[in-house]
Amino acid sequence: MILNTTAAVLVLEDGRTFRGSAYGAIGETLGEAVFVTAMSGYQETLTDPSYHRQIVIQTAPHIGNTGVNDADDESAQIWVAGYVIRDASRVSSNWRSQGDLATRLEESGVVGISDVDTRALTLHLREAGAMRMGIFSGPAAEVSEADLLAKVQASPQMSGAQLAEEVSTTSARLVPAQGERKFSVAAVDLGIKSMTPQRLSERGVDVHVLPATITFEEIQALNVDGVFFSNGPGDPATADDQVELLREVLRAKIPFFGICFGNQLLGRALGFGTYKLPFGHRGINVPVMDRTTDKVEITSQNHGFAVDAPLDRDVPAPHDGDFGRVTVSHVCLNDDVVEGLQCLDIPAFSVQFHPEAAAGPHDSSYLFDRFLDLMSASQVAQA
Known part of the structure:
Protein backbone atom coordinates (compact mmCIF):
# COMPACT_ATOMS: atom_id res chain seq x y z
CA MET A 1 0.00 0.00 0.00
CA SER A 155 -22.55 20.39 14.12
CA PRO A 156 -25.09 18.48 16.29
CA GLN A 157 -24.12 17.24 19.74
CA MET A 158 -24.51 13.65 20.96
CA SER A 159 -26.60 14.69 23.96
CA GLY A 160 -30.22 14.65 22.82
CA ALA A 161 -29.47 12.62 19.68
CA GLN A 162 -32.05 9.95 18.77
CA LEU A 163 -30.10 7.53 16.59
CA ALA A 164 -31.24 3.95 17.22
CA GLU A 165 -33.89 4.11 14.48
CA GLU A 166 -31.21 5.27 12.01
CA VAL A 167 -29.10 2.11 12.44
CA SER A 168 -31.83 -0.47 13.12
CA THR A 169 -33.01 -3.06 10.63
CA THR A 170 -36.11 -2.06 8.68
CA SER A 171 -37.55 -5.57 8.49
CA ALA A 172 -37.60 -8.61 10.74
CA ARG A 173 -35.23 -11.51 10.13
CA LEU A 174 -34.62 -14.83 11.84
CA VAL A 175 -31.27 -16.18 13.00
CA PRO A 176 -32.16 -19.86 13.54
CA ALA A 177 -31.01 -21.96 16.46
CA GLN A 178 -28.00 -24.17 15.91
CA GLY A 179 -28.71 -27.77 16.84
CA GLU A 180 -31.63 -28.50 19.12
CA ARG A 181 -34.00 -25.54 19.46
CA LYS A 182 -34.52 -24.65 23.12
CA PHE A 183 -36.00 -21.14 23.14
CA SER A 184 -37.05 -18.25 20.92
CA VAL A 185 -36.14 -14.63 21.61
CA ALA A 186 -37.29 -11.28 20.24
CA ALA A 187 -34.12 -9.20 19.79
CA VAL A 188 -34.95 -5.51 19.38
CA ASP A 189 -32.28 -4.08 17.09
CA LEU A 190 -31.13 -0.72 18.44
CA GLY A 191 -27.78 -1.11 16.68
CA ILE A 192 -27.16 -4.82 17.19
CA LYS A 193 -23.82 -6.44 16.38
CA SER A 194 -23.95 -9.66 14.35
CA MET A 195 -22.10 -11.67 16.99
CA THR A 196 -24.90 -11.19 19.54
CA PRO A 197 -27.61 -13.25 17.80
CA GLN A 198 -24.89 -15.73 16.89
CA ARG A 199 -24.02 -16.25 20.58
CA LEU A 200 -27.69 -16.96 21.31
CA SER A 201 -28.06 -19.17 18.25
CA GLU A 202 -25.08 -21.24 19.37
CA ARG A 203 -27.05 -22.01 22.54
CA GLY A 204 -30.11 -23.31 20.72
CA VAL A 205 -32.10 -20.07 20.51
CA ASP A 206 -34.18 -18.87 17.55
CA VAL A 207 -33.45 -15.15 17.39
CA HIS A 208 -36.02 -12.84 15.77
CA VAL A 209 -34.08 -9.64 15.00
CA LEU A 210 -36.69 -6.87 14.98
CA PRO A 211 -36.80 -3.16 14.08
CA ALA A 212 -36.45 -0.55 16.82
CA THR A 213 -40.03 0.52 16.03
CA ILE A 214 -41.54 -2.89 16.88
CA THR A 215 -44.64 -2.89 19.08
CA PHE A 216 -45.46 -5.04 22.08
CA GLU A 217 -48.39 -6.60 20.21
CA GLU A 218 -46.06 -7.65 17.40
CA ILE A 219 -43.68 -9.21 19.90
CA GLN A 220 -46.56 -11.06 21.57
CA ALA A 221 -47.62 -12.46 18.20
CA LEU A 222 -44.23 -14.17 17.89
CA ASN A 223 -44.92 -16.15 21.10
CA VAL A 224 -41.27 -15.83 22.19
CA ASP A 225 -39.73 -17.05 25.44
CA GLY A 226 -37.68 -13.91 26.05
CA VAL A 227 -36.95 -10.36 24.90
CA PHE A 228 -33.52 -8.88 24.26
CA PHE A 229 -32.53 -5.21 23.79
CA SER A 230 -29.23 -4.61 21.99
CA ASN A 231 -26.49 -2.03 22.06
CA GLY A 232 -26.92 1.12 19.99
CA PRO A 233 -25.96 4.78 19.48
CA GLY A 234 -27.37 8.02 20.79
CA ASP A 235 -28.76 9.43 24.00
CA PRO A 236 -30.93 6.96 25.97
CA ALA A 237 -33.00 9.90 27.21
CA THR A 238 -34.51 10.15 23.71
CA ALA A 239 -35.68 6.50 23.48
CA ASP A 240 -39.14 7.02 25.01
CA ASP A 241 -40.89 4.58 22.65
CA GLN A 242 -38.47 1.76 23.45
CA VAL A 243 -38.72 2.48 27.18
CA GLU A 244 -42.51 2.17 27.05
CA LEU A 245 -42.18 -1.05 25.06
CA LEU A 246 -39.83 -2.44 27.69
CA ARG A 247 -42.23 -1.52 30.50
CA GLU A 248 -44.91 -3.59 28.78
CA VAL A 249 -42.45 -6.50 28.57
CA LEU A 250 -41.65 -6.16 32.29
CA ARG A 251 -45.32 -5.97 33.28
CA ALA A 252 -45.97 -9.15 31.31
CA LYS A 253 -43.05 -10.79 33.17
CA ILE A 254 -41.43 -11.95 29.93
CA PRO A 255 -37.75 -12.74 30.67
CA PHE A 256 -35.60 -9.79 29.57
CA PHE A 257 -31.89 -9.33 28.89
CA GLY A 258 -30.29 -6.09 27.70
CA ILE A 259 -26.75 -5.03 26.89
CA CYS A 260 -25.20 -1.55 26.59
CA PHE A 261 -28.03 0.71 25.29
CA GLY A 262 -30.39 -2.01 26.48
CA ASN A 263 -28.99 -1.63 30.00
CA GLN A 264 -29.62 2.10 29.94
CA LEU A 265 -33.20 1.55 28.74
CA LEU A 266 -33.85 -0.99 31.51
CA GLY A 267 -32.62 1.64 33.95
CA ARG A 268 -35.02 4.19 32.49
CA ALA A 269 -37.91 1.69 32.44
CA LEU A 270 -37.36 1.02 36.14
CA GLY A 271 -37.41 4.75 36.87
CA PHE A 272 -33.72 5.62 37.07
CA GLY A 273 -32.11 8.44 35.12
CA THR A 274 -29.18 8.38 32.71
CA TYR A 275 -26.29 10.80 32.27
CA LYS A 276 -23.40 11.45 29.88
CA LEU A 277 -19.97 10.29 30.98
CA PRO A 278 -17.04 12.73 30.65
CA PHE A 279 -15.33 10.62 27.98
CA GLY A 280 -17.01 7.21 28.10
CA HIS A 281 -15.74 3.64 28.25
CA ARG A 282 -14.49 2.28 24.92
CA GLY A 283 -12.09 -0.65 24.68
CA ILE A 284 -11.69 -4.35 25.43
CA ASN A 285 -9.85 -4.08 28.73
CA VAL A 286 -12.30 -2.59 31.25
CA PRO A 287 -12.43 -4.33 34.69
CA VAL A 288 -15.92 -5.01 36.05
CA MET A 289 -17.01 -6.80 39.21
CA ASP A 290 -20.01 -9.10 39.11
CA ARG A 291 -21.43 -8.31 42.55
CA THR A 292 -23.55 -11.48 42.50
CA THR A 293 -20.40 -13.64 42.49
CA ASP A 294 -17.64 -11.15 43.49
CA LYS A 295 -15.71 -12.20 40.40
CA VAL A 296 -13.82 -9.62 38.34
CA GLU A 297 -14.17 -9.73 34.56
CA ILE A 298 -12.23 -7.94 31.83
CA THR A 299 -14.89 -6.61 29.51
CA SER A 300 -15.44 -5.09 26.09
CA GLN A 301 -17.23 -1.73 26.30
CA ASN A 302 -18.50 1.06 24.09
CA HIS A 303 -20.73 3.61 25.79
CA GLY A 304 -20.84 7.32 26.48
CA PHE A 305 -23.91 7.31 28.74
CA ALA A 306 -24.61 5.46 31.99
CA VAL A 307 -27.44 4.62 34.39
CA ASP A 308 -27.79 6.84 37.45
CA ALA A 309 -28.71 4.17 40.00
CA PRO A 310 -27.59 3.87 43.65
CA LEU A 311 -25.00 1.20 44.40
CA ASP A 312 -27.04 0.11 47.45
CA ARG A 313 -28.45 -3.39 47.18
CA ASP A 314 -32.16 -4.24 46.92
CA VAL A 315 -33.46 -0.76 46.07
CA PRO A 316 -37.16 -0.44 45.16
CA ALA A 317 -37.56 0.48 41.48
CA PRO A 318 -38.48 4.20 41.40
CA HIS A 319 -41.07 3.76 38.64
CA ASP A 320 -44.63 3.24 39.84
CA GLY A 321 -45.18 0.21 37.61
CA ASP A 322 -44.80 -2.33 40.42
CA PHE A 323 -41.48 -3.70 39.21
CA GLY A 324 -40.34 -4.59 42.70
CA ARG A 325 -36.75 -4.45 43.85
CA VAL A 326 -33.63 -3.95 41.75
CA THR A 327 -29.93 -4.19 42.53
CA VAL A 328 -26.79 -3.00 40.78
CA SER A 329 -25.31 -6.35 39.75
CA HIS A 330 -22.10 -5.12 38.11
CA VAL A 331 -19.86 -2.12 38.76
CA CYS A 332 -16.82 -0.71 36.93
CA LEU A 333 -13.70 -0.93 39.07
CA ASN A 334 -12.15 2.10 37.35
CA ASP A 335 -14.78 4.66 38.32
CA ASP A 336 -17.74 2.92 40.08
CA VAL A 337 -20.04 3.41 37.08
CA VAL A 338 -23.10 1.14 37.09
CA GLU A 339 -22.36 -1.77 34.73
CA GLY A 340 -25.40 -3.95 35.31
CA LEU A 341 -28.88 -4.15 36.79
CA GLN A 342 -30.76 -7.17 38.13
CA CYS A 343 -34.44 -7.18 39.00
CA LEU A 344 -35.20 -9.31 42.05
CA ASP A 345 -38.98 -9.68 41.69
CA ILE A 346 -39.39 -9.92 37.91
CA PRO A 347 -37.27 -11.86 35.37
CA ALA A 348 -35.06 -9.10 33.98
CA PHE A 349 -31.39 -8.14 34.01
CA SER A 350 -28.92 -6.17 31.89
CA VAL A 351 -25.26 -5.23 31.60
CA GLN A 352 -23.53 -2.16 30.23
CA PHE A 353 -20.72 -4.07 28.50
CA HIS A 354 -20.51 -6.53 25.58
CA PRO A 355 -20.56 -10.23 26.51
CA GLU A 356 -20.57 -11.22 22.83
CA ALA A 357 -16.89 -10.14 22.86
CA ALA A 358 -16.47 -9.00 19.27
CA ALA A 359 -13.74 -8.01 19.68
CA GLY A 360 -12.66 -8.66 23.23
CA PRO A 361 -12.26 -11.18 26.06
CA HIS A 362 -14.78 -13.95 26.73
CA ASP A 363 -14.99 -13.47 30.51
CA SER A 364 -18.66 -12.47 30.34
CA SER A 365 -20.04 -15.08 27.94
CA TYR A 366 -21.82 -16.74 30.89
CA LEU A 367 -24.42 -13.97 30.73
CA PHE A 368 -26.05 -15.61 27.71
CA ASP A 369 -26.35 -18.80 29.76
CA ARG A 370 -27.86 -16.76 32.59
CA PHE A 371 -30.49 -15.51 30.14
CA LEU A 372 -31.29 -19.10 29.14
CA ASP A 373 -31.58 -20.03 32.82
CA LEU A 374 -34.01 -17.15 33.29
CA MET A 375 -36.19 -18.35 30.42
CA SER A 376 -36.07 -21.94 31.69
CA ALA A 377 -37.10 -20.84 35.19
CA SER A 378 -39.97 -18.83 33.73
CA GLN A 379 -41.25 -21.85 31.81
CA VAL A 380 -41.11 -24.00 34.95
CA ALA A 381 -43.01 -21.33 36.91
CA GLN A 382 -45.73 -21.23 34.28
CA ALA A 383 -46.07 -25.03 34.05
Whole structure:
Protein backbone atom coordinates (compact mmCIF):
# COMPACT_ATOMS: atom_id res chain seq x y z
CA MET A 1 0.00 0.00 0.00
CA ILE A 2 1.26 3.48 -0.90
CA LEU A 3 0.60 5.83 1.99
CA ASN A 4 -1.39 8.98 1.26
CA THR A 5 0.54 12.25 1.48
CA THR A 6 -2.49 14.52 1.08
CA ALA A 7 -2.58 17.06 3.92
CA ALA A 8 -5.32 16.75 6.52
CA VAL A 9 -6.29 18.66 9.65
CA LEU A 10 -8.27 17.64 12.73
CA VAL A 11 -10.17 20.41 14.52
CA LEU A 12 -11.68 20.02 17.99
CA GLU A 13 -14.68 21.92 19.28
CA ASP A 14 -12.50 23.85 21.73
CA GLY A 15 -10.22 25.08 18.94
CA ARG A 16 -7.29 22.70 19.33
CA THR A 17 -5.99 21.36 16.03
CA PHE A 18 -3.79 18.47 14.89
CA ARG A 19 -2.28 18.16 11.41
CA GLY A 20 -1.50 14.94 9.60
CA SER A 21 -2.08 12.99 6.39
CA ALA A 22 -5.33 11.87 4.80
CA TYR A 23 -6.28 8.27 5.52
CA GLY A 24 -9.18 6.72 3.67
CA ALA A 25 -11.49 9.03 1.74
CA ILE A 26 -10.62 12.67 0.97
CA GLY A 27 -13.08 15.32 2.13
CA GLU A 28 -14.58 16.40 5.42
CA THR A 29 -16.51 14.79 8.26
CA LEU A 30 -18.01 15.85 11.59
CA GLY A 31 -18.90 13.90 14.72
CA GLU A 32 -18.25 13.32 18.39
CA ALA A 33 -14.61 12.58 19.20
CA VAL A 34 -14.21 9.29 21.12
CA PHE A 35 -11.09 7.24 21.84
CA VAL A 36 -10.87 3.45 21.82
CA THR A 37 -8.22 1.76 23.97
CA ALA A 38 -8.39 -1.67 22.28
CA MET A 39 -5.10 -3.01 20.95
CA SER A 40 -6.91 -5.13 18.35
CA GLY A 41 -10.30 -5.54 16.70
CA TYR A 42 -10.33 -2.34 14.64
CA GLN A 43 -12.58 -3.94 12.00
CA GLU A 44 -15.21 -4.84 14.60
CA THR A 45 -14.99 -1.30 15.97
CA LEU A 46 -15.49 0.31 12.57
CA THR A 47 -18.58 -1.80 11.80
CA ASP A 48 -20.21 -1.43 15.24
CA PRO A 49 -23.43 0.61 14.76
CA SER A 50 -22.95 2.12 18.23
CA TYR A 51 -20.27 4.36 16.69
CA HIS A 52 -22.76 6.05 14.36
CA ARG A 53 -21.97 9.79 14.20
CA GLN A 54 -18.73 9.39 16.17
CA ILE A 55 -15.15 9.89 15.04
CA VAL A 56 -13.04 7.09 16.49
CA ILE A 57 -9.51 7.71 17.73
CA GLN A 58 -7.40 4.56 18.07
CA THR A 59 -4.99 4.75 21.00
CA ALA A 60 -3.04 1.73 19.71
CA PRO A 61 -0.23 3.29 17.66
CA HIS A 62 -0.10 0.89 14.69
CA ILE A 63 -3.34 0.33 12.76
CA GLY A 64 -4.10 -1.69 9.63
CA ASN A 65 -1.41 -4.33 10.08
CA THR A 66 -3.81 -7.31 9.80
CA GLY A 67 -5.80 -5.82 6.93
CA VAL A 68 -9.55 -6.45 6.59
CA ASN A 69 -11.69 -9.45 5.67
CA ASP A 70 -15.32 -10.33 5.01
CA ALA A 71 -15.78 -12.43 8.16
CA ASP A 72 -15.18 -10.00 11.03
CA ASP A 73 -17.67 -7.24 10.19
CA GLU A 74 -20.26 -6.68 12.94
CA SER A 75 -22.77 -5.17 10.51
CA ALA A 76 -23.25 -4.61 6.80
CA GLN A 77 -21.28 -1.34 6.71
CA ILE A 78 -18.75 0.88 8.41
CA TRP A 79 -20.63 3.17 10.80
CA VAL A 80 -17.95 5.50 12.21
CA ALA A 81 -18.18 9.11 11.05
CA GLY A 82 -14.40 9.40 10.82
CA TYR A 83 -11.17 7.69 11.83
CA VAL A 84 -8.00 8.93 13.55
CA ILE A 85 -4.77 6.91 13.82
CA ARG A 86 -1.10 7.51 14.46
CA ASP A 87 0.84 5.08 12.24
CA ALA A 88 -0.78 3.52 9.18
CA SER A 89 0.57 0.06 8.37
CA ARG A 90 2.30 -0.15 4.99
CA VAL A 91 1.39 -3.82 4.57
CA SER A 92 -1.46 -6.14 5.56
CA SER A 93 0.18 -9.20 7.07
CA ASN A 94 -2.36 -11.86 8.05
CA TRP A 95 -3.46 -15.11 6.43
CA ARG A 96 -7.12 -14.03 6.69
CA SER A 97 -6.59 -10.62 5.09
CA GLN A 98 -8.61 -9.89 1.95
CA GLY A 99 -7.60 -6.25 1.52
CA ASP A 100 -6.09 -3.26 3.25
CA LEU A 101 -7.88 -1.00 5.71
CA ALA A 102 -7.18 2.32 3.95
CA THR A 103 -8.77 1.04 0.74
CA ARG A 104 -11.85 -0.22 2.63
CA LEU A 105 -12.24 3.19 4.29
CA GLU A 106 -11.85 4.98 0.96
CA GLU A 107 -14.40 2.72 -0.75
CA SER A 108 -16.81 3.33 2.15
CA GLY A 109 -16.38 7.10 1.98
CA VAL A 110 -14.95 7.31 5.50
CA VAL A 111 -12.72 10.36 5.95
CA GLY A 112 -9.74 9.69 8.21
CA ILE A 113 -6.41 11.13 9.25
CA SER A 114 -3.08 9.51 10.12
CA ASP A 115 0.25 10.77 11.50
CA VAL A 116 -1.57 12.31 14.48
CA ASP A 117 -0.19 12.33 18.03
CA THR A 118 -3.08 10.20 19.30
CA ARG A 119 -1.59 10.04 22.79
CA ALA A 120 -1.72 13.84 23.15
CA LEU A 121 -5.21 13.90 21.61
CA THR A 122 -6.50 11.22 23.99
CA LEU A 123 -5.01 12.91 27.04
CA HIS A 124 -6.67 16.15 25.98
CA LEU A 125 -10.08 14.46 25.71
CA ARG A 126 -9.61 12.78 29.09
CA GLU A 127 -9.06 16.20 30.64
CA ALA A 128 -11.53 18.29 28.62
CA GLY A 129 -14.18 15.59 28.02
CA ALA A 130 -15.80 14.27 24.86
CA MET A 131 -16.51 16.97 22.30
CA ARG A 132 -17.35 17.52 18.67
CA MET A 133 -14.60 17.24 16.09
CA GLY A 134 -14.01 17.54 12.37
CA ILE A 135 -11.51 16.00 9.95
CA PHE A 136 -10.75 17.92 6.77
CA SER A 137 -8.47 16.78 3.93
CA GLY A 138 -7.65 17.85 0.39
CA PRO A 139 -9.44 21.05 -0.70
CA ALA A 140 -11.58 20.94 2.48
CA ALA A 141 -8.44 21.52 4.56
CA GLU A 142 -7.34 24.58 2.63
CA VAL A 143 -9.77 27.05 4.23
CA SER A 144 -8.96 28.96 7.41
CA GLU A 145 -8.96 27.17 10.75
CA ALA A 146 -11.52 29.70 12.00
CA ASP A 147 -13.95 28.59 9.28
CA LEU A 148 -13.28 24.92 10.04
CA LEU A 149 -13.87 25.52 13.75
CA ALA A 150 -17.18 27.23 12.96
CA LYS A 151 -18.29 24.11 11.06
CA VAL A 152 -17.40 21.89 14.01
CA GLN A 153 -19.20 24.10 16.51
CA ALA A 154 -22.32 24.19 14.30
CA SER A 155 -22.55 20.39 14.12
CA PRO A 156 -25.09 18.48 16.29
CA GLN A 157 -24.12 17.24 19.74
CA MET A 158 -24.51 13.65 20.96
CA SER A 159 -26.60 14.69 23.96
CA GLY A 160 -30.22 14.65 22.82
CA ALA A 161 -29.47 12.62 19.68
CA GLN A 162 -32.05 9.95 18.77
CA LEU A 163 -30.10 7.53 16.59
CA ALA A 164 -31.24 3.95 17.22
CA GLU A 165 -33.89 4.11 14.48
CA GLU A 166 -31.21 5.27 12.01
CA VAL A 167 -29.10 2.11 12.44
CA SER A 168 -31.83 -0.47 13.12
CA THR A 169 -33.01 -3.06 10.63
CA THR A 170 -36.11 -2.06 8.68
CA SER A 171 -37.55 -5.57 8.49
CA ALA A 172 -37.60 -8.61 10.74
CA ARG A 173 -35.23 -11.51 10.13
CA LEU A 174 -34.62 -14.83 11.84
CA VAL A 175 -31.27 -16.18 13.00
CA PRO A 176 -32.16 -19.86 13.54
CA ALA A 177 -31.01 -21.96 16.46
CA GLN A 178 -28.00 -24.17 15.91
CA GLY A 179 -28.71 -27.77 16.84
CA GLU A 180 -31.63 -28.50 19.12
CA ARG A 181 -34.00 -25.54 19.46
CA LYS A 182 -34.52 -24.65 23.12
CA PHE A 183 -36.00 -21.14 23.14
CA SER A 184 -37.05 -18.25 20.92
CA VAL A 185 -36.14 -14.63 21.61
CA ALA A 186 -37.29 -11.28 20.24
CA ALA A 187 -34.12 -9.20 19.79
CA VAL A 188 -34.95 -5.51 19.38
CA ASP A 189 -32.28 -4.08 17.09
CA LEU A 190 -31.13 -0.72 18.44
CA GLY A 191 -27.78 -1.11 16.68
CA ILE A 192 -27.16 -4.82 17.19
CA LYS A 193 -23.82 -6.44 16.38
CA SER A 194 -23.95 -9.66 14.35
CA MET A 195 -22.10 -11.67 16.99
CA THR A 196 -24.90 -11.19 19.54
CA PRO A 197 -27.61 -13.25 17.80
CA GLN A 198 -24.89 -15.73 16.89
CA ARG A 199 -24.02 -16.25 20.58
CA LEU A 200 -27.69 -16.96 21.31
CA SER A 201 -28.06 -19.17 18.25
CA GLU A 202 -25.08 -21.24 19.37
CA ARG A 203 -27.05 -22.01 22.54
CA GLY A 204 -30.11 -23.31 20.72
CA VAL A 205 -32.10 -20.07 20.51
CA ASP A 206 -34.18 -18.87 17.55
CA VAL A 207 -33.45 -15.15 17.39
CA HIS A 208 -36.02 -12.84 15.77
CA VAL A 209 -34.08 -9.64 15.00
CA LEU A 210 -36.69 -6.87 14.98
CA PRO A 211 -36.80 -3.16 14.08
CA ALA A 212 -36.45 -0.55 16.82
CA THR A 213 -40.03 0.52 16.03
CA ILE A 214 -41.54 -2.89 16.88
CA THR A 215 -44.64 -2.89 19.08
CA PHE A 216 -45.46 -5.04 22.08
CA GLU A 217 -48.39 -6.60 20.21
CA GLU A 218 -46.06 -7.65 17.40
CA ILE A 219 -43.68 -9.21 19.90
CA GLN A 220 -46.56 -11.06 21.57
CA ALA A 221 -47.62 -12.46 18.20
CA LEU A 222 -44.23 -14.17 17.89
CA ASN A 223 -44.92 -16.15 21.10
CA VAL A 224 -41.27 -15.83 22.19
CA ASP A 225 -39.73 -17.05 25.44
CA GLY A 226 -37.68 -13.91 26.05
CA VAL A 227 -36.95 -10.36 24.90
CA PHE A 228 -33.52 -8.88 24.26
CA PHE A 229 -32.53 -5.21 23.79
CA SER A 230 -29.23 -4.61 21.99
CA ASN A 231 -26.49 -2.03 22.06
CA GLY A 232 -26.92 1.12 19.99
CA PRO A 233 -25.96 4.78 19.48
CA GLY A 234 -27.37 8.02 20.79
CA ASP A 235 -28.76 9.43 24.00
CA PRO A 236 -30.93 6.96 25.97
CA ALA A 237 -33.00 9.90 27.21
CA THR A 238 -34.51 10.15 23.71
CA ALA A 239 -35.68 6.50 23.48
CA ASP A 240 -39.14 7.02 25.01
CA ASP A 241 -40.89 4.58 22.65
CA GLN A 242 -38.47 1.76 23.45
CA VAL A 243 -38.72 2.48 27.18
CA GLU A 244 -42.51 2.17 27.05
CA LEU A 245 -42.18 -1.05 25.06
CA LEU A 246 -39.83 -2.44 27.69
CA ARG A 247 -42.23 -1.52 30.50
CA GLU A 248 -44.91 -3.59 28.78
CA VAL A 249 -42.45 -6.50 28.57
CA LEU A 250 -41.65 -6.16 32.29
CA ARG A 251 -45.32 -5.97 33.28
CA ALA A 252 -45.97 -9.15 31.31
CA LYS A 253 -43.05 -10.79 33.17
CA ILE A 254 -41.43 -11.95 29.93
CA PRO A 255 -37.75 -12.74 30.67
CA PHE A 256 -35.60 -9.79 29.57
CA PHE A 257 -31.89 -9.33 28.89
CA GLY A 258 -30.29 -6.09 27.70
CA ILE A 259 -26.75 -5.03 26.89
CA CYS A 260 -25.20 -1.55 26.59
CA PHE A 261 -28.03 0.71 25.29
CA GLY A 262 -30.39 -2.01 26.48
CA ASN A 263 -28.99 -1.63 30.00
CA GLN A 264 -29.62 2.10 29.94
CA LEU A 265 -33.20 1.55 28.74
CA LEU A 266 -33.85 -0.99 31.51
CA GLY A 267 -32.62 1.64 33.95
CA ARG A 268 -35.02 4.19 32.49
CA ALA A 269 -37.91 1.69 32.44
CA LEU A 270 -37.36 1.02 36.14
CA GLY A 271 -37.41 4.75 36.87
CA PHE A 272 -33.72 5.62 37.07
CA GLY A 273 -32.11 8.44 35.12
CA THR A 274 -29.18 8.38 32.71
CA TYR A 275 -26.29 10.80 32.27
CA LYS A 276 -23.40 11.45 29.88
CA LEU A 277 -19.97 10.29 30.98
CA PRO A 278 -17.04 12.73 30.65
CA PHE A 279 -15.33 10.62 27.98
CA GLY A 280 -17.01 7.21 28.10
CA HIS A 281 -15.74 3.64 28.25
CA ARG A 282 -14.49 2.28 24.92
CA GLY A 283 -12.09 -0.65 24.68
CA ILE A 284 -11.69 -4.35 25.43
CA ASN A 285 -9.85 -4.08 28.73
CA VAL A 286 -12.30 -2.59 31.25
CA PRO A 287 -12.43 -4.33 34.69
CA VAL A 288 -15.92 -5.01 36.05
CA MET A 289 -17.01 -6.80 39.21
CA ASP A 290 -20.01 -9.10 39.11
CA ARG A 291 -21.43 -8.31 42.55
CA THR A 292 -23.55 -11.48 42.50
CA THR A 293 -20.40 -13.64 42.49
CA ASP A 294 -17.64 -11.15 43.49
CA LYS A 295 -15.71 -12.20 40.40
CA VAL A 296 -13.82 -9.62 38.34
CA GLU A 297 -14.17 -9.73 34.56
CA ILE A 298 -12.23 -7.94 31.83
CA THR A 299 -14.89 -6.61 29.51
CA SER A 300 -15.44 -5.09 26.09
CA GLN A 301 -17.23 -1.73 26.30
CA ASN A 302 -18.50 1.06 24.09
CA HIS A 303 -20.73 3.61 25.79
CA GLY A 304 -20.84 7.32 26.48
CA PHE A 305 -23.91 7.31 28.74
CA ALA A 306 -24.61 5.46 31.99
CA VAL A 307 -27.44 4.62 34.39
CA ASP A 308 -27.79 6.84 37.45
CA ALA A 309 -28.71 4.17 40.00
CA PRO A 310 -27.59 3.87 43.65
CA LEU A 311 -25.00 1.20 44.40
CA ASP A 312 -27.04 0.11 47.45
CA ARG A 313 -28.45 -3.39 47.18
CA ASP A 314 -32.16 -4.24 46.92
CA VAL A 315 -33.46 -0.76 46.07
CA PRO A 316 -37.16 -0.44 45.16
CA ALA A 317 -37.56 0.48 41.48
CA PRO A 318 -38.48 4.20 41.40
CA HIS A 319 -41.07 3.76 38.64
CA ASP A 320 -44.63 3.24 39.84
CA GLY A 321 -45.18 0.21 37.61
CA ASP A 322 -44.80 -2.33 40.42
CA PHE A 323 -41.48 -3.70 39.21
CA GLY A 324 -40.34 -4.59 42.70
CA ARG A 325 -36.75 -4.45 43.85
CA VAL A 326 -33.63 -3.95 41.75
CA THR A 327 -29.93 -4.19 42.53
CA VAL A 328 -26.79 -3.00 40.78
CA SER A 329 -25.31 -6.35 39.75
CA HIS A 330 -22.10 -5.12 38.11
CA VAL A 331 -19.86 -2.12 38.76
CA CYS A 332 -16.82 -0.71 36.93
CA LEU A 333 -13.70 -0.93 39.07
CA ASN A 334 -12.15 2.10 37.35
CA ASP A 335 -14.78 4.66 38.32
CA ASP A 336 -17.74 2.92 40.08
CA VAL A 337 -20.04 3.41 37.08
CA VAL A 338 -23.10 1.14 37.09
CA GLU A 339 -22.36 -1.77 34.73
CA GLY A 340 -25.40 -3.95 35.31
CA LEU A 341 -28.88 -4.15 36.79
CA GLN A 342 -30.76 -7.17 38.13
CA CYS A 343 -34.44 -7.18 39.00
CA LEU A 344 -35.20 -9.31 42.05
CA ASP A 345 -38.98 -9.68 41.69
CA ILE A 346 -39.39 -9.92 37.91
CA PRO A 347 -37.27 -11.86 35.37
CA ALA A 348 -35.06 -9.10 33.98
CA PHE A 349 -31.39 -8.14 34.01
CA SER A 350 -28.92 -6.17 31.89
CA VAL A 351 -25.26 -5.23 31.60
CA GLN A 352 -23.53 -2.16 30.23
CA PHE A 353 -20.72 -4.07 28.50
CA HIS A 354 -20.51 -6.53 25.58
CA PRO A 355 -20.56 -10.23 26.51
CA GLU A 356 -20.57 -11.22 22.83
CA ALA A 357 -16.89 -10.14 22.86
CA ALA A 358 -16.47 -9.00 19.27
CA ALA A 359 -13.74 -8.01 19.68
CA GLY A 360 -12.66 -8.66 23.23
CA PRO A 361 -12.26 -11.18 26.06
CA HIS A 362 -14.78 -13.95 26.73
CA ASP A 363 -14.99 -13.47 30.51
CA SER A 364 -18.66 -12.47 30.34
CA SER A 365 -20.04 -15.08 27.94
CA TYR A 366 -21.82 -16.74 30.89
CA LEU A 367 -24.42 -13.97 30.73
CA PHE A 368 -26.05 -15.61 27.71
CA ASP A 369 -26.35 -18.80 29.76
CA ARG A 370 -27.86 -16.76 32.59
CA PHE A 371 -30.49 -15.51 30.14
CA LEU A 372 -31.29 -19.10 29.14
CA ASP A 373 -31.58 -20.03 32.82
CA LEU A 374 -34.01 -17.15 33.29
CA MET A 375 -36.19 -18.35 30.42
CA SER A 376 -36.07 -21.94 31.69
CA ALA A 377 -37.10 -20.84 35.19
CA SER A 378 -39.97 -18.83 33.73
CA GLN A 379 -41.25 -21.85 31.81
CA VAL A 380 -41.11 -24.00 34.95
CA ALA A 381 -43.01 -21.33 36.91
CA GLN A 382 -45.73 -21.23 34.28
CA ALA A 383 -46.07 -25.03 34.05
